[in-house]
Amino acid sequence: MRAMTNTTNNHVVPVISMAKEAKKLESSNHQPRSIVREFALNTSTHGLPGIARSQSKHNCIFWTVSFFIFTGIMIYSVTQTIKNYFEYPTQTSVSIFVERSQVFPAVTFCNYSPVRYDHLIGPFLNYTNSINATNTNDTTTFTAEQTLLLRDFLQVQLNTGAPITQYFFSLDTMLIECVYNDKTCTTNDFISFLSSTYGQCFTFNAKTKTTNGSDLRYTNDDGGSGKLILRLYAQSHLYVPYASEDVSVGMIAMIHDNTQLPLIDVAGTLLAPGRRHRLGYKKKTNQFLSSPYTDCTTKTPLAMQAMFNEYEGADYAYSQECGCVSPLQWSARSVVLPGTNTRIEAPLCNFTDTCYLKATVRISKTTSIWNYFCSDCLQECSTVSFTVTPSSVAAPSLPYAYMTKTFVESLSIPLPSKWSTDWLYEVQNNFVSLEVVCESTQVENYTQQASLSPVDVLSNVGGQTGLWIGISFLSVMEFIEMLYRILRYEFHIIRRAITNKLYMNNTIK
Incomplete structure (x- = not known):
């Protein structure tokens, strides 16, 4: 076919x-x-x-x-x-490794009393007289009622941009001697910041923006093992009465990471006078998984870039709702308006104004408000912490008591009224020695890992x-x-x- x-x-x-x-x-x-x-x-x-x-x-x-x-x-x-x-479960693994050359941590200390009487009393009386709270020129008497006005005085100085560091204890009036790995260190090795609780504080070995960490000390510098010795003098005869509540004299110190904000108000270790305090530390690192496993972040928000000692953005809400920030957050006055890159200097609220207290409660209890005003207030994905073991012994010895006497007499500050006869008592009552030492080259590393992979x-x-x-x-x-x-x-x-x-x-x- x-x-x-x-x-x-x-x-x-x-x-x-x-x-x-x-x-x-x-x-x-x-x-x-x-x-x-x-x-x-x-x-x-x-x-x-x-x-x-x-x-x-x-x-x-x-x-x-x-x-x-x-x-x-x-x-x-x-x-x-x-x-x-999709629930993104995690587990934490613990490893220990040897780090023979560690970056020595930052060490922050403050005098327990925030202000010194001799520099404060004159301007303070001028302020209280100007607002008709007092009518006196008596610089030898300070009452408990005046202590309440002291906070208002410092707040006004900060809000008006007036300098206030002269009212606090400077480093050169407290630091008798600084030694790191048997080499002398000076006041230039410290940076300062303000605390509403302790006045002017000082940090040794902080990572600064100007040097980008090039001047950080390492534990094995100069053949040492990582030991810092600070010999300090509290100058308790210049304390403002009632300002330190029931504390007569002392210091406070904290060991932290070189890039960490020193929250010394809540994490500091109290140092009593007449003792040599030893803080032995061991380094610990924490590595957290980023999103979607946790809400940690690696970015630095604009508000944190404003100052080295910036506090968390929780103060944003206080600023918008009350027109001011908490009077306790001296270093957090640089705030960023939510949803913008605009940074402003907000004034401190009055202590009598309860608005900031109510705003604190609202933002901490309301998740939606917190997420809006503090979207960058997240856990860091990588942190460094230190396990500290404290101990102390009586100090100073008699030779160091004489050395301290020479130091105090060389300063251009008023001496105690009975210094000539009671100088040894004054030295023993104000001398604080702090030794910070690396106890181990072993570093504990806690790493968060995903329990389930694809x-x-x-x-x-x-x-x-x-x-x-x-x-x-x-x-x-x-x-x-x-x-x-x-x-x-x-x-x-x-x-x-x-x-x-x-x-x-x-x-x-």
């Missing part, structure tokens, strides 16, 4: 080929039902072969019910596995599917092959129908 030709339009239609293909497609082995049955008989998925080869109705029901029950259990198990992954999830899902109905990637490929064969069959059926329609149209013409 040869192909039929339509002489009307000169189109040749392969009728014989089309007929052969149609016969081939109509074969029972290529119909969708046969394709599905063949897949069910040969697939590696458990249960389906049992359904396909069932010889009785009861046998078919048994395998069908079994297959769907175990499929349901598998779907539940797989869903739980995927759900657990590979773990894939393995768990594969284990569940394999356990219950034996599905693997090859089973999926078998199913895809079945779909492909069915679609191919339907495609050829549709193409044959279109071809026949075209042929009939051409024949009629």
Whole structure:
């Protein structure tokens, strides 16, 4: 036979080929039902072969019910596995490594009394007289009522931009001697900041922006092991009465990371006079996973860039709602308006104004307010902390008492009234020695890790599917092959129908 030709339009239609293909497609082995049955008989998925080869109705029901029950259990198990992954569980691993050359930590100290009487009393009386709170020029008497006005006086000075450091104890009036790894250090090795509780504080070995850490001290500098000795004098005869409450004399110190804000008001260690205090430290590092596992951050918000001793952005809300910041946060007056990069200097609130107290409670209790005003107040992803072991012994010895006497007499400050006869008592009552030493080169490292990785999830899902109905990637490929064969069959059926329609149209013409 040869192909039929339509002489009307000169189109040749392969009728014989089309007929052969149609016969081939109509074969029972290529119909969708046969394709599905063949897949069910040969697939590696458990249960389906049992359904396909069932010889009785009861046998078919048994395998069908079994297959769907175990499929349901598998779907539940797989869903739980995927759900657990998106809860982002974590675990913490602990490792210890030796760091023979460690960066020596920053050491911050303050005099327990925030202000010195001889520099304060004159300007303070001028202020209280100007607001009609007092009417006196007596510089020898200071009452408990005047202590309340002292906070207002310092607040006014800060709000007006007037200098106030002259009212606090300077480093050169307290630092008798500084020694690091047997080498003398000077006042130039310290930076200062203001604390509303302790006045002017000083930090040794802080990482500054100007040097970018190039001048940081290391534990093995000059062949040493990392030991800082500070010999200090408290000058308690210049303390303002009632300003330190029931504390007569003392210092406060803190060991912290070189880039960390020294929150000495809450984390400081009190140092009593007449003692040599030893703070032995061990270094510990913490590494947290970033989002989505935790909400830690590695970026520095604009408000934190304003000053080295910036406090957290929780004060933003106080500034917007009250028009001022907490009177206790002297170093947090540089605030950034929410949603902008605009930085402003906010005034300190009055202590009698309860607005900042109410705002503190609201922002700490309301998550939405906290997230809006303090979106950058997040945990750091990498932190360094120190485990400190304190101890002390009586000091000073008699030779160091004479050295301290010489130091005090060399200063241009008023001496105690009975210094000539009671100088040894004064020295013992004001001398504070602080020794900070590295106890170990071993560093504890706490690292947060993901409990489930994508590979773990894939393995768990594969284990569940394999356990219950034996599905693997090859089973999926078998199913895809079945779909492909069915679609191919339907495609050829549709193409044959279109071809026949075209042929009939051409024949009629």
